[in-house]
Amino acid sequence: MTGRRGKDAWTALGGRVYNITPYVAFHPGGGPELLRAAGRDGTRLFGEIHPWVNYEGMLASCMIGMLVEEGEEKKSEMDDMD
Numbered sequence: 001m002t003g004r005r006g007k008d009a010w011t012a013l014g015g016r017v018y019n020i021t022p023y024v025a026f027h028p029g030g031g032p033e034l035l036r037a038a039g040r041d042g043t044r045l046f047g048e049i050h051p052w053v054n055y056e057g058m059l060a061s062c063m064i065g066m067l068v069e070e071g072e073e074k075k076s077e078m079d080d081m082d
C-alpha cells in the first residue's frame with residue numbers, strides 16, 4: 001500500500017507489469033527512489049540507474065502480467081461467457 005490513495009504501487013519493466021509494493025522496504029536505493037517508477041513504465045529510469053540489476057529474477061513473484069497498449073487488450077473467451 002505505497003501507491004496513491006493507499007493502493008498498491010505498480011510499474012512496468014521490459015513489457016511486464018509488476019506490483020512493487022512488497023519490494024519497497026528492501027530496495028537498496030530507498031523506497032521513494034523506487035516509487036518514482038510507480039504508476040508508469042519504469043524501464044528507462046531503471047536502465048539509466050542500474051541496467052545490470054536482474055529485476056526479472058528479483059520480482060518474479062511480483063509479476064502481474066504483460067503490458068499492452070491501450071486498445072490492444074486481448075479479449076478472452078471468459079468475457080464472452082458473461
Ligand code: HEM
Nearest residue numbers: 020027028029033034036037042045046049050053055058
Ligand atoms: C523496480 C525494480 C527495481 C529493482 C528490482 C531495483 C533493485 C536495485 C538493486 C538490487 C540495487 C543495488 C544495486 C547495486 O548495488 O549494484 C539498487 C540500487 C539503486 N536503485 Fe534500484 N531497483 C529498481 C528500481 C529503481 C528505480 C525505478 C530507481 C530510480 C528511479 C532506482 C534507483 C536506485 C538507486 C539510486 C540505487 C543506488 C543506491 C546506492 O547505490 O546507494 N531503482 N536497486
